[in-house]
Amino acid sequence: QSVLTQPPSVSAAPGQKVTISCSGSSSNIGSNSVSWYQQLPGTAPKLLIYENNKRPSGIPDRFSGSKSGTSATLGITGLQTGDEADYYCGTWNSGLGTGVFGGGTKVTVL
Amino acid sequence: EVQLLESGGGLVQPGGSLRLSCAASGFTFNNYAMSWVRQSPGKGLEWVSGISGGGGNIYNADSAKGRFTISRDNSKNTLYLQMNSLRVEDTAVYYCAKDREWLRVDLDVWGQGTTVTVSS
Numbered sequence: 524q525s526v527l528t529q530p531p532s533v534s535a536a537p538g539q540k541v542t543i544s545c546s547g548s549s550s551n552i553g554s555n556s557v558s559w560y561q562q563l564p565g566t567a568p569k570l571l572i573y574e575n576n577k578r579p580s581g582i583p584d585r586f587s588g589s590k591s592g593t594s595a596t597l598g599i600t601g602l603q604t605g606d607e608a609d610y611y612c613g614t615w616n617s618g619l620g621t622g623v624f625g626g627g628t629k630v631t632v633l
Numbered sequence: 634e635v636q637l638l639e640s641g642g643g644l645v646q647p648g649g650s651l652r653l654s655c656a657a658s659g660f661t662f663n664n665y666a667m668s669w670v671r672q673s674p675g676k677g678l679e680w681v682s683g684i685s686g687g688g689g690n691i692y693n694a695d696s697a698k699g700r701f702t703i704s705r706d707n708s709k710n711t712l713y714l715q716m717n718s719l720r721v722e723d724t725a726v727y728y729c730a731k732d733r734e735w736l737r738v739d740l741d742v743w744g745q746g747t748t749v750t751v752s753s
Contacts, residue, residue: 562678567728568670611678622668
């Protein structure tokens with residue numbers, strides 16, 4: 524049972540938009556910034572979003588992040604077959620004194 | 634090129650020990666906190682342990698407390714994870730990752746991972 528809650532899966536057709544939610548508490552998302560990771564099959568995770576809504580160099584602006592209260596959201600527009608992957612949110616949990624991740628969301632392009 | 638390269642994984646019996654290493658290159662190692670993250674087969678990511686750039690501050694997940702020890706040798710640009718009293722449930726791919734900021738989970742560089750299998 525992950526500290527952060529994500530939907531197990533989302534899907535959409537190519538070119539469409541998907542959003543992935545990440546729900547936490549005042550001890551984690553509510554008091555710390557959120558990051559998002561993409562994990563393609565058989566590879567290490569890759570940072571997509573940090574500090575809630577910032578993209579590292581090289582990450583296309585099809586990927587966006589937002590945070591409100593104790594929840595965060597990752598958006599992917601112009602969905603491509605190459606976007607099929609598992610996506611994870613992560614943040615610091617001040618109450619536990621540990622990092623925490625969501626359980627992951629599998630994105631399927633129909 | 635910024636790079637992390639893990640080593641030290643393998644097959645170990647329950648109750649045994651392993652030491653994982655993570656060699657860093659392409660950035661000023663002692664300026665950055667580092668973390669270990671693991672992924673059990675077919676499961677999600679689990680944050681295991683983090684250490685500040687100077688090595689003076691350490692945080693551990695409950696699953697690691699009392700059994701795993703994170704450390705770093707800044708003269709060798711290397712991060713370590715000493716794992717003792719290993720359990721079957723510690724079987725996972727272990728990744729080292731570079732933190733953009735201390736006390737955040739902004740892991741901007743990841744290694745390729747090293748596989749630890751705990752089995753009799």
